[in-house]
Amino acid sequence: MSTLIVGGGAAGCMCAVLCAEGGEKTILLEKNGKTGKKIYITGKGRCNLTADYSPQEFLQSVVHGDKFLRTAIYSFTPEDTKRFFENSGLELVTERGNRVFPASGKSSDVIKTLNARLASAGVLVETDAEVVAVGKNDDCVFTVSLADGRTLYADNLVIATGGKSYPATGSTGDGYAFAESFGHSVVKPVPSLAALITVESVAELKGLSLKNVELSAYSASGKKIRSEFGEMLFTDKGVSGPVALTLSSWLNRESGATLSLDLKPALSEEKLEQRILRDFAERLNSDLKNVTRALLPERLNTYVLKRAGVAESKKANSVTKEERRRIVAAVKGLTFRCAGVAPFEEAVVTSGGVSLKELTPHCESRLVKNLYFIGEVIDADALTGGFNLQIAFSTAAVCAKSITSAAAK
Ligand SMILES: Cc1cc2nc3c(=O)[nH]c(=O)nc-3n(C[C@H](O)[C@H](O)[C@H](O)COP(=O)(O)OP(=O)(O)OC[C@H]3O[C@@H](n4cnc5c(N)ncnc54)[C@H](O)[C@@H]3O)c2cc1C
Numbered sequence: 001m002s003t004l005i006v007g008g009g010a011a012g013c014m015c016a017v018l019c020a021e022g023g024e025k026t027i028l029l030e031k032n033g034k035t036g037k038k039i040y041i042t043g044k045g046r047c048n049l050t051a052d053y054s055p056q057e058f059l060q061s062v063v064h065g066d067k068f069l070r071t072a073i074y075s076f077t078p079e080d081t082k083r084f085f086e087n088s089g090l091e092l093v094t095e096r097g098n099r100v101f102p103a104s105g106k107s108s109d110v111i112k113t114l115n116a117r118l119a120s121a122g123v124l125v126e127t128d129a130e131v132v133a134v135g136k137n138d139d140c141v142f143t144v145s146l147a148d149g150r151t152l153y154a155d156n157l158v159i160a161t162g163g164k165s166y167p168a169t170g171s172t173g174d175g176y177a178f179a180e181s182f183g184h185s186v187v188k189p190v191p192s193l194a195a196l197i198t199v200e201s202v203a204e205l206k207g208l209s210l211k212n213v214e215l216s217a218y219s220a221s222g223k224k225i226r227s228e229f230g231e232m233l234f235t236d237k238g239v240s241g242p243v244a245l246t247l248s249s250w251l252n253r254e255s256g257a258t259l260s261l262d263l264k265p266a267l268s269e270e271k272l273e274q275r276i277l278r279d280f281a282e283r284l285n286s287d288l289k290n291v292t293r294a295l296l297p298e299r300l301n302t303y304v305l306k307r308a309g310v311a312e313s314k315k316a317n318s319v320t321k322e323e324r325r326r327i328v329a330a331v332k333g334l335t336f337r338c339a340g341v342a343p344f345e346e347a348v349v350t351s352g353g354v355s356l357k358e359l360t361p362h363c364e365s366r367l368v369k370n371l372y373f374i375g376e377v378i379d380a381d382a383l384t385g386g387f388n389l390q391i392a393f394s395t396a397a398v399c400a401k402s403i404t405s406a407a408a409k
Helices: 010-021 037-045 055-059 066-075 078-087 107-121 174-181 242-251 269-282 288-292 298-308 321-332 387-408
Strands: 002-006 025-029 062-064 092-095 099-102 124-126 131-136 142-146 151-154 156-159 186-192 196-198 209-218 224-234 238-240 258-262 334-341 349-354 371-373
Touching (some): 002 010, 037 107, 055 066, 078 092, 142 156, 156 387, 174 349, 186 334, 224 242, 371 387
Parallel strands (some): 002 156
Antiparallel strands (some): 142 151, 209 224, 209 258, 258 334
C-alpha cells in the first residue's frame, strides 16, 4: 500500500515517519523548500514540543475538540512524544508549566531530528512540491496534482496542511479547499492565541507589561465568559501576553465583547479604598498622581486617572469621595471594548477547520475511505504550552496506526 502525505509540518513529518516505519511506501509533499518551517519559529525559536501532563490533565487545556482528541491523546501521549524524540537522540528539558523543550534550546534540533527519522525510515520527501488539487479516481486511487503539472497516485491520502496562521510559513489554509472538494464541511477558521484589539486607544501604554493582573471577558449581553490571571502586555492596538492570548480562544467568535482589567486582584474594593485613604492622609498636599504612583506604574497611573476622569494635578486633600470611588473602580475594572482578535498573520493557531463530526477518532474521513486529516487543519485547538504540537503529533500517530494496521490485514 502507498501513502501520500500533503504538508511537511509537525503532523505530516510525524505521520510519515510512523507510516514508513510501519512498512508503508510513504511520500511526503511539502510546498516549501524545506520541512518544518513553522516548527522553527515555535516557542520563540526554542520549540515547546509537548506539555508533560497525563492525557486526562492534557485534555483540560484543549479548547475545541477535547472529546474527539481523547483517542489520539491516550494512544500517543506526551510521554510518547518525549520518548520518540529522546530515542532519536534529542535531549529534552521540562520547564515551568510542564513545558518540554530540546535541551539545546534550538527548535532547529527538533526539525533535524524529524528529518533524520524521515530519512532512516525511508520516506520519500519531496520539497518545493505544492499540491494544487486532490481527488479519487474510479479505481479508488487518490490523485494528487502538483503545481509543476505532475499527478501522483496513492492508496491513502493524508492532509496535514496546517491552518491559516503565520501564512509565511506555508500554512495558507489549502487543506480546507481539499476537504471541501471531497464533500467535507469546514468550520470557519478564525485566528486564535492572538492579541486582542481594543476600541479604546492604549497606544500611550504600548510596551508596558503587567504581572499578577486579572483580565475578564464579557459577552455583548454582559455575561461573564472567562477570567484569566497572570501576565499581560499593552500593544499599540490593544492587549497581548499570556492572559490576552488565552482569552482570545474564547473571544474569536464573539462580537461586542468587553474586557475588564483588574490591576489589583489581590485587594477587594474596600481594601483598595482604605489603602488610598491612608496614602492620601499621609500626603494631603501632594498632587494626586504622586500619591497614586505608589499603586501603579507611571504611564498606567496617568492613564487610569484620565479614565477615572480625575485631574492628576489635583491635590490629594481636594479629591472628593465620588472621585476616589471612580479611581477605585478604574483600578479594579478598567474596561475596554474588544474590537476583535489580531489577524492570522499574528495568531499562534487557527481555531476551526475540518469538521470533527465527519472524522473517526483515528482522523479518517467518514465520507471517503482511506482519506485522513491531521494536525491543525482539523477543528481542534488548545492553549499555549506545547499542547498544539502534541495534538499534531497525536493525530499523526493515530492516523499512521490506522493506515499501517489496515495494510497489515
Ligand atoms: C509563532 C508560533 C509559535 C508557536 N509555538 C508553539 C509551541 O511552542 N508549542 C506548540 O505546541 N505549538 C506552538 N505553535 C503552534 C504549532 O506550531 C502548530 O499548531 C503546529 O505546528 C501545527 O502543525 P501542522 O503540522 O498541523 O501544521 P503546520 O506546521 O502549519 O504545517 C503544515 C505544512 O503544510 C505545508 N503545506 C500547506 N499547504 C500545502 C500544499 N498545498 N502543498 C504542499 N504543502 C503544503 C506547509 O508549507 C506547512 O509546512 C506555534 C505557532 C506559531 C505560529
